[in-house]
Amino acid sequence: MKNSLSKINKAFENRIRLALMSLLMVEEVLDFNQVKETLDLTDGNLSSHAAKLEEAGYLEIEKRFVNRKPQTLYKATNEGKRAFRDHLDGLEEIIRQSS
Amino acid sequence: MKNSLSKINKAFENRIRLALMSLLMVEEVLDFNQVKETLDLTDGNLSSHAAKLEEAGYLEIEKRFVNRKPQTLYKATNEGKRAFRDHLDGLEEIIRQSS
Numbered sequence: 001m002k003n004s005l006s007k008i009n010k011a012f013e014n015r016i017r018l019a020l021m022s023l024l025m026v027e028e029v030l031d032f033n034q035v036k037e038t039l040d041l042t043d044g045n046l047s048s049h050a051a052k053l054e055e056a057g058y059l060e061i062e063k064r065f066v067n068r069k070p071q072t073l074y075k076a077t078n079e080g081k082r083a084f085r086d087h088l089d090g091l092e093e094i095i096r097q098s099s
Numbered sequence: 100m101k102n103s104l105s106k107i108n109k110a111f112e113n114r115i116r117l118a119l120m121s122l123l124m125v126e127e128v129l130d131f132n133q134v135k136e137t138l139d140l141t142d143g144n145l146s147s148h149a150a151k152l153e154e155a156g157y158l159e160i161e162k163r164f165v166n167r168k169p170q171t172l173y174k175a176t177n178e179g180k181r182a183f184r185d186h187l188d189g190l191e192e193i194i195r196q197s198s
Contacts, residue, residue: 001118002139008114015107015189019100022197040101088194090114095187098121 001097007090009083011056016041016049021058021084024076032072050074058083100196106189108182110155115140115148120157120183123175131171149173157182 012018019039023030036046053059058080062073076084111117118138122129135145152158157179161172175183 001122001137005114005118005138008117010114013112013114015104015109015112018107018190019104019193022193023100025197038100039104084197088197091117091190091194094118094121095190098124098183098187 001094004090004093004097007086007093009087009090011053011058012084012087014049016045017053020046020049020053020074021076021080024059024074025081025084028075030074032074035074053080056080056083100193103189103192103196106185106192108186108189110152110157111183111186113148115144116152119145119148119152119173120175120179123158123173124180124183127174129173131173134173152179155179155182 012021016039020035023035023038032046035041036043039046050059050061054061058077060075060077062075064071064073111120115138119134122134122137131145134140135142138145149158149160153160157176159174159176161174163170163172
């Protein structure tokens with residue numbers, strides 16, 4: 001249990017960060033509005049959690065203009081994918097041990 | 100994904116609370132020192148997370164004396180067990196969707 005616990009990563013404890021990384025394991029690149037609608041979040045909520053993942057080095061945020069409209073794109077870094085897999089391993093072990 | 104996310108319970112997001120509830124799904128009653136050693140926690144850390152679970156109605160804390168020594172016992176409430184199962188369902192769904 002102690003080992004499983006050490007795999008749990010503070011950066012992914014929050015459910016919004018967990019869900020955002022989870023989506024980015026499946027889709028290489030996601031647009032801000034797609035994520036916002038999929039997870040039913042407010043702008044501020046999504047931005048602040050994305051910023052935390054970026055600070056940790058787990059998320060790349062690209063801002064650009066498409067037809068003069070601003071667009072924000074999210075992509076998990078390789079480091080982020082590795083760290084997230086470890087986190088899921090830890091969660092799976094804890095879930096297995098408790099059922 | 101939105102539905103899975105709504106099953107994630109803020110009370111269990113933190114890894115220490117996750118692990119403590121997980122242990123209490125398997126063992127009906129656990130002593131403070133057992134949990135502390137199993138999870139490699141400090142006294143203050145364990146106490147404060149246990150108190151949060153108690154406030155949420157998910158944990159019963161019993162303090163008693165055994166051979167004049169104080170002992171603290173933890174037990175998950177039925178509400179806590181139900182809420183924790185929902186939380187694990189949400190986690191499992193998110194894990195499944197991301198792998």
